[in-house]
Amino acid sequence: MDESKMLIIGANGQLGIALREKYPTAKSTNTTQLDIINKDSVDNFDWGGIEVILNAAAYTNVDGAETTEGRLTAWKVNAVGVQNLVKVAIKNDITLVHVSSEYVFDGRQNPHTEDEPLSPLGVYGHTKAAGDLLVQLLPKHYLIRTSWVIGEGKNFVRTMLSLGEKGTEPNVVNDQIGRLTFTSELVRGIDHLLSNHVSYDTYNLTNEGNPVSWADITREIFKSANYDLKVTNTTTAEYFANKEGVAPRPLNSTLSLDKIHKTGFTSSDWRDDLKNYIEKEKNA
Numbered sequence: 349m350d351e352s353k354m355l356i357i358g359a360n361g362q363l364g365i366a367l368r369e370k371y372p373t374a375k376s377t378n379t380t381q382l383d384i385i386n387k388d389s390v391d392n393f394d395w396g397g398i399e400v401i402l403n404a405a406a407y408t409n410v411d412g413a414e415t416t417e418g419r420l421t422a423w424k425v426n427a428v429g430v431q432n433l434v435k436v437a438i439k440n441d442i443t444l445v446h447v448s449s450e451y452v453f454d455g456r457q458n459p460h461t462e463d464e465p466l467s468p469l470g471v472y473g474h475t476k477a478a479g480d481l482l483v484q485l486l487p488k489h490y491l492i493r494t495s496w497v498i499g500e501g502k503n504f505v506r507t508m509l510s511l512g513e514k515g516t517e518p519n520v521v522n523d524q525i526g527r528l529t530f531t532s533e534l535v536r537g538i539d540h541l542l543s544n545h546v547s548y549d550t551y552n553l554t555n556e557g558n559p560v561s562w563a564d565i566t567r568e569i570f571k572s573a574n575y576d577l578k579v580t581n582t583t584t585a586e587y588f589a590n591k592e593g594v595a596p597r598p599l600n601s602t603l604s605l606d607k608i609h610k611t612g613f614t615s616s617d618w619r620d621d622l623k624n625y626i627e628k629e630k631n632a
């Protein structure tokens with residue numbers, strides 16, 4: 349894949365940073381350089397020579413999307429912004445790599461397959477589902493659904509490490525089940541699809557390893573970081589009781605990886621990547 353013909357949008361997000369590391373000579377843009385919700389910004393951008401858009405831009409604040417302002421922004425970025433990119437991709441015969449979420453499902457099916465009917469619970473999920481439907485209209489698309497993303501930025505592992513550093517013993521939900529996805533694996537999977545010219549389609553892509561709860565992940569984090577702290581299980585309902593503006597969450601976030609396996613891609617176990625991630629964080 350010729351990196352100079354790639355454009356990474358949302359370059360400063362967790363995924364955007366990892367994509368820039370993988371493709372250092374690719375073009376990349378932040379919101380100031382290319383605001384996907386602004387039609388003029390998209391239309392006036394120089395698309396000449398671009399063959400692949402890697403869209404890492406999104407509104408990812410799941411609870412923020414439940415507020416009046418957040419709902420508006422989430423729809424703009426995750427649906428209208430994606431519509432703008434789809435139009436540009438059609439016009440310029442560009443391949444669009446777009447990333448979505450297991451939040452497009454209600455969490456009842458286990459694991460979620462790529463062909464499961466959409467059933468989002470909250471506003472973020474609705475907007476991501478709208479984006480998915482738009483991307484799937486494009487002949488040349490890779491729609492990649494992932495879950496529980498960990499990279500450079502604000503994320504669950506960093507939050508728990510900082511609690512651990514302070515000696516806090518947290519209550520963590522043990523009824524949401526899934527797998528972490530390290531951005532390094534997400535990028536490796538994207539590169540696999542592109543480099544091997546795998547059929548354009550929708551693919552699930554997360555780390556491998558047995559699915560567990562956020563509470564169990566916290567125990568792994570504390571073990572790897574050598575924090576001798578207790579993690580108490582709680583339920584999602586208990587944790588969010590009396591809190592306002594909390595988005596409903598799918599209880600099962602596990603994505604089936606059978607389809608991407610058949611293309612010849614196997615990702616690493618989330619536990620191995622978690623250990624490496626924590627080692628780097630502690631040495632940073």
Ligand SMILES: NC(=O)c1ccc[n+]([C@@H]2O[C@H](COP(=O)([O-])OP(=O)(O)OC[C@H]3O[C@@H](n4cnc5c(N)ncnc54)[C@H](OP(=O)(O)O)[C@@H]3O)[C@@H](O)[C@H]2O)c1
Pocket residue numbers: 357358359360361362363364378379380382383384385386404405406407408425429447448449450476494495496497498501
């Ligand atoms: N994080 C997760 O746990 C998770 C789970 C499942 C799926 N996903 C999906 O994975 C993808 C990557 O997530 P992430 O964690 O890397 O997200 P992230 O860290 O929140 O980054 C999102 C990026 O999008 C940019 N952006 C927002 N509005 C924009 C606009 N109007 N025009 C251009 N760029 C804009 C942001 O730029 P600013 O900094 O300027 O706002 C930010 O750099 C997203 O599609 C997300 O839905 C994430």
